[in-house]
Amino acid sequence: MPRPSPVVLVLIGIASVQGGAGIAKTLFDDVTPTTIVWLRLVTSALVLVAIARPSLRGRSRRDLLVVVGYGASLGLMNWAIYQSFQRIPLGIAVTIEFIGPLTLAVLGSRRLADLRWVALAGVGVVLLGLERTALDLVGVLYALLAGAMWASYILLAGSLGRRSQGLDGLALGSVVATVLLTPALLVDVVVHDAGDGLADPRILLLGAAVGLLSSVIPYSCELVALRTIAPAVFGILMSLEPAAAALAGLLVLGETLSAVQWLAVGFVIAASIGATRRRGTLADPVPD
Template sequence: MQTNKNFPFLAAFSGMVSVQTGAAFAKTLFPVVGSEGVAALRLGISAVILCVVFRPWTLRQHEVSWRALTLYGVVLALMNMLIYQAFSYIPVSIAISIEVMGPLTVAVLTSRQKIDLLWILLSALGMFLLAAGDIHNAIDIQGIAYSLAAALFWGIYVIIGKRVSGGGGRSVAAGMMVAALITVPLGTAQAGVSLLMPAVIFTGVCVALLSSMLPFLLDIYAMRWLPSRVFGVLLSGSPAVSALAGWIILHEKLSLTQCGGISSVMAACAGCSLFARRRTQH
């Protein structure tokens, strides 16, 4: 079976735009339902849709361990709740730039090349520039802390995700169901009946589709045809796309120093994706 060589690139790029646009729209709900409420909407609605489509209850123990799936869901819940907490304090583009250092660190730690020191230095430089901000708008330390915690769990997510990948979409649906069982009660406790407002539900469905369903399907297609390093380089553009989405949807502005930090993180992610090699290949 063959495919147009441009379609996988378009799918990967569209998935990245979808995720970052969904993140920006999610932040518009914070004044109404809070960050926990948004996480509950996104993961709860996504779990319902994915369970209907993929029927995770058909998974067998010999395919994927339910213990691993439970851990996968817990990590998914923590990753989402922490990054939304970060959005409460800092612009989405800065939070995403810090968060992508999680999978970047995993890639660096599974490589033996000396050039990896360059990606570490670039990411460290990016962190410094992002945190420095400018003299008028110092970045909130709480936002940095939440972003770093989200980065940690994104790195764990990459590792755990490989252990449950044998179940395909059913694994994702099962993990999303576990994540929803954690986030929905917390979100309900924070937002209460506000979660049932028609406008909130509508935006929540949009966020779930943009942040979970659509990018998942697009990424699955893209990863089928693109080498993993190429896919990783494409995803390194996430901070730039999130900055653009934040500017258009949320009217968030960044200083030149912070833009430089985002560029440095993007360069680190792209370089690592291009040159990193797993220890198992040596």
């Protein structure tokens, strides 16, 4: 079988994850973001474990540490960005979140001149802050936390892909993420009566759909793509995330951005492309 194009895989993942995020936000009036994230993660964990049937045998201590680190970054990234989605528009949240992978790309360049791309992204974020509609500060901080975890995810996903076969590592990482988020879900059940949502078939069905769209499909695509694509190229392709999120917000939620906000999104996208394009070469495939 021919290898799927890593570029196509990443683009499929982008469209899927933002569509799933749009659907998830429609449920926030009925259940908390933590509940939706947990449903998303547990769905992906069950599906991936059933498909991959991963085993811990033969894995070194280093391998297991990578799995745990990957699962922790995956869980915290999803939890933080959904908390942000509850407070600010989808496109703006992902634009701010994207500062994480952008910073990773600039740090990897070792070229002082590339700091100008950080400055350009900073201008974009400032424009968001100066817009007439004041942004919720807590939502912005959650988006920044998600961005830091996104950068960690990129690094650990590449390492995980090289240390595991098929979807084994992703399945184990999803289990770790689900386990780590379970205490937060239990708090929601006690404090916010989230148990009612977990008993609603509609919420369970849509939560499972979000899990497939926002976890199983995109993370599987990205994990496979990162085996054969340089992190810099991955960063360039992921530059489309803010625009994809804004489009999903418009189509699914009716969230409209002003001209200034679209300009800010454009600045962040341009900064990411500029920071990574000079290092954009495909890596040799990892041997099977």
